[in-house]
Amino acid sequence: MKEKDKVVGTPISRIDGIAKVTGKAPYSMDHPVKNPAYAILFKSTIAAGTIQDINTAAAEKAPGVLAVITHKNVLKLNVKGGLRGGALLQSPEVDFFGQNIGIVVAETFEQARYASRLVSVTYDKKEPKVNFDKVADQARLPKDKEKADAERGDAKAALSQATIKVEEVYETPIEHHHPLEPHAAIAEWDGDKVTLYSSAQIVNGAQSAAAATLNLKPEQVRIVSPYIGGGFGSKGGQWANLALTAVAAKQVNRPVKLALTRQQMVNSVGMRQHNRQKISLAATADGKLTALAHEIVTHCAINDEFVEPCGDCSKIMYETPNSLITYRVVPMNLILPTYTRGPGKSTGSFALESAMDELAYKLKMDPIELRIKNEPERDPSNGKPWSSRTTVQCLREGAKAFGWDKRKPEPRQNSQGNYWIGYGVSAGTYPAHQRPTSALVKLKRTGDNVTATVELAAADLGTGTYTILTQTAADALGLSIQQINMKIGDSDLPPAAGAVGSVGAASYANAVNDACQKITDELVAKSGKQFFARPTAAQLMRSEKLTEYQTRVDSKAPESAEEYSAHSFNANFAEVAVNKSTGMIRVNRFLAVTGAGQILNPKTARSQIIGGNVWGIGMALTEESVVDPRWGNFVTRSFADYHVPSNLDIGNLDAIFINEKDEHVNSLGVKGIGEVGIVAVAAAVANAVFNATGKRVRDLPITPDKVL
Amino acid sequence: MRPFTYTRAKDATSASKLLTGNPNAKFLAGGTNLLDLMKEDVERPSTLIDISELGLSDIKTISSGTNKGGISIGGLGKNTDAANHPLIRQNYPLLTQAILAGASGQIRNMATNGGNLLQRTRCPYFYEVAMPCNKREPGTGCGAKEGINRMHAIFGWSEKCVAVYPSDMAIALAALDAVVNVRNASGQERSISMADFHRLPGDQPEKDTILTHGELITSIELPRNNFADKSYYVKVRDRASYAFALVSVAAALETSGNKIVQARIAMGGVAHKPWRALKAEQLLVGKEATEANFKLAASAEMADAKPLEHNAFKVELGNRSIVLALQMAMNGGKA
């Protein structure tokens, strides 16, 4: 195939776009099943204690009700089956406000919801731990070995001797993922097998967790998830609602549809935890870091632990002889936190990159120069060479494109009418991995027309997986994208990695490419001929007059990848306007420069990056899930209260990709872009707010009251 | 949602009759507030009387009576239409600004003017039935007073309730001395000034207004005034669109030279009703329109504020917003 005909690297529009905007793409609740019943969860109204009595009589008699399921009559489930967050109705214990305590199944959704209001519950209440400020001092070392204290050199000693330092505490609040498609599932049993139509970022993970929880074998559970209305980590691990839908369907002996309401999303499917992060930096007068300590205190669920890796950026971003990263965690009566976009890196980088800005200001150094000055040759955490690292390039190219030279180093120097204008910069990173993924390619020829079906249990969160895999397969087989039928999102297909942690594109695209190369190799061998130039599979199907041929690979990262430290890198530039009277902040311009290896499709990649940027701007300015410190309920339960940025909050968003060829990360040189787009965004905005106003806000979100 | 019956009313009087006969019946206009509250089990009407097709949506010049020469807006007209009508844009740009500062385009297309006045508080404790709330369920206590009250009142609250009234439109109407016309089941009409229409919570936070059950808002009258070229609506909120006010200020001035002849200031996001800043207004009349005088007036008004644990910032924000609104009004609304 001629280079100019290649579709990889071209900005084609999403191939599933038309199906989506015309409503033809089925999301979880859209799959047709025969005679479904509708279920709704009902939830605890205390945060800690035991259900003493649960009276379901009135609900059972309500019109249309088929079943009311509580801990008293629910099927026995395996609470250690791998679904996150407990709340499987297996005991009367209540560990957080809004924990599932029952299900109503009825003929219609409205009937189910109405009946759920008729259930009355009495509790033995315990004093809940729901006020982070009050319990933070009880935080202990996490059980997770990855979160053990990590020290190089002696950071504390270096800090105590240093004269130039920054020591500050940065707070990031609880956030929720709030994908537009709330978690929902349809369960349909066929004998002892169940099909679950439900959005899953990790199709095979959902299958094994649901199966284990339901005391079934994985092959008895099928997950169907062709389209996902966003997930952002909340549909990575799966939650009780998935198994409970299957339970409801079993108990009423009919297909059941169960969707969470928006209000229920806040205590059903995880959250990002509140992080209290102390950053201590020490430097020489010319800006060399002599110590970096990042000490994190956070919370987890009463009976289960999850701790965001907030220290990850601090581990590898800068060269310093003395480094310390510590985590402490306190169990609270709140739902289990989980992976949330840019887990740890987005929040940790807010602390680190704000502190770097504070240090630069103290040193009277340009914050870009300070970062470049501390650029590490190798990964400081393990001494491995970088597979490739683009931080300096991202900063330099970004500075030029953004007009960084127009920034005034001192705050309150740039006034436009009733607004202070400020510029901020930050740098970030996210690891790049390729995870084991299998793929099956089936070729078919009718006359001269060759088509391919490619199958793998991959997930498309709405980000373009279908599109980039179709592009990859088209080039690798010598076909046009119209000749490719991409089948993903079904556990009956060959097992694949999840669309999580930015591993999706690398794992899937390499697997698809490997499968296409393998099928070509096999066809070459089959032909028994010698070729001057490698023919395409399509050509071989024609020349060898084959009508059907298929092959499958189990693909994984090259072993040599282990020898390198592989990451995506970015630099962010923000210009904000802060209203001098009201403190309202608008992001006039935002530029993200990203080095993420081979970009398979610049259009979908750009959408990923600017989408991540908007998330980061939300983290910086608007998003916060607020807990009542007495009762543990979230008071921000809908989009009226949980503020994501609106169009008016943000002016121009721009994304630049570094033209980078990473030879080591994997055979296609693909790194991830899903997560890196949010990393360090909040810091760039906060740094711009400081540059505008002289107010250093270390406690997100930066609402108007904080900059008055 | 609880089961309910649904009836479409044919005319205003029969609508009121249908309602009066049933203490648990409610009018349904655009439904953008009522239906949300029903889904969350906060409002529990047994009957909905759909009034959306009664007409009562005209915007016209008033030809007789005390407000002759003013403009009348139909109670069932849509927010979008009220905001964009040339008579409103020309004569009451303050109202246009306030309406357009609220909700979103889609919601304003559904929302009616009467429904907007009667929208209920956004207090999260009111919205979640598992929480105590005297407004929703008298006698259960106020969840917000010692709870999360960043969004709550700094003026006129009571031990029973610290909620704020959320409408933007009503804040402009209060500044413009609007009058609300209502009609009951026996066809009797009465006119209520905006100042009296909404209540402070006192011992009965469950009552938002002085309306009696069955009274229908037929129209809103805007008296003639000379504020059109010196008015401005400031809305401070956590994001630029689609958020309720932390503090808002509707300001209108009539000047002679640089001297203030008349001043109107109403505040939103600070009380259980549109808060007329009467102290500030009085201080401004007869004074020069200077920043110093604006600041004096603002601080005199805000001196009476009684903030709660999480909303002390509203005092400073109120001060600044009054000054900003007055300055912007003097500039004819241009920054």
Ligand SMILES: Cc1cc2nc3c(=O)[nH]c(=O)nc-3n(C[C@H](O)[C@H](O)[C@H](O)COP(=O)(O)OP(=O)(O)OC[C@H]3O[C@@H](n4cnc5c(N)ncnc54)[C@H](O)[C@@H]3O)c2cc1C
């Ligand atoms: C997400 C969201 C954000 C919003 N943001 C804002 C904002 O920023 N600022 C703002 O001001 N508003 C905001 N709103 C509120 C919106 O303006 C109101 O919901 C709307 O104005 C209500 O009008 P409606 O016709 O839909 O009323 P309905 O919901 O139909 O009725 C509301 C109440 O008024 C009664 N009623 C209606 N019409 C009459 C009448 N003619 N006579 C007597 N009683 C009547 C009903 O019985 C009901 O009790 C927001 C709403 C939402 C959902």
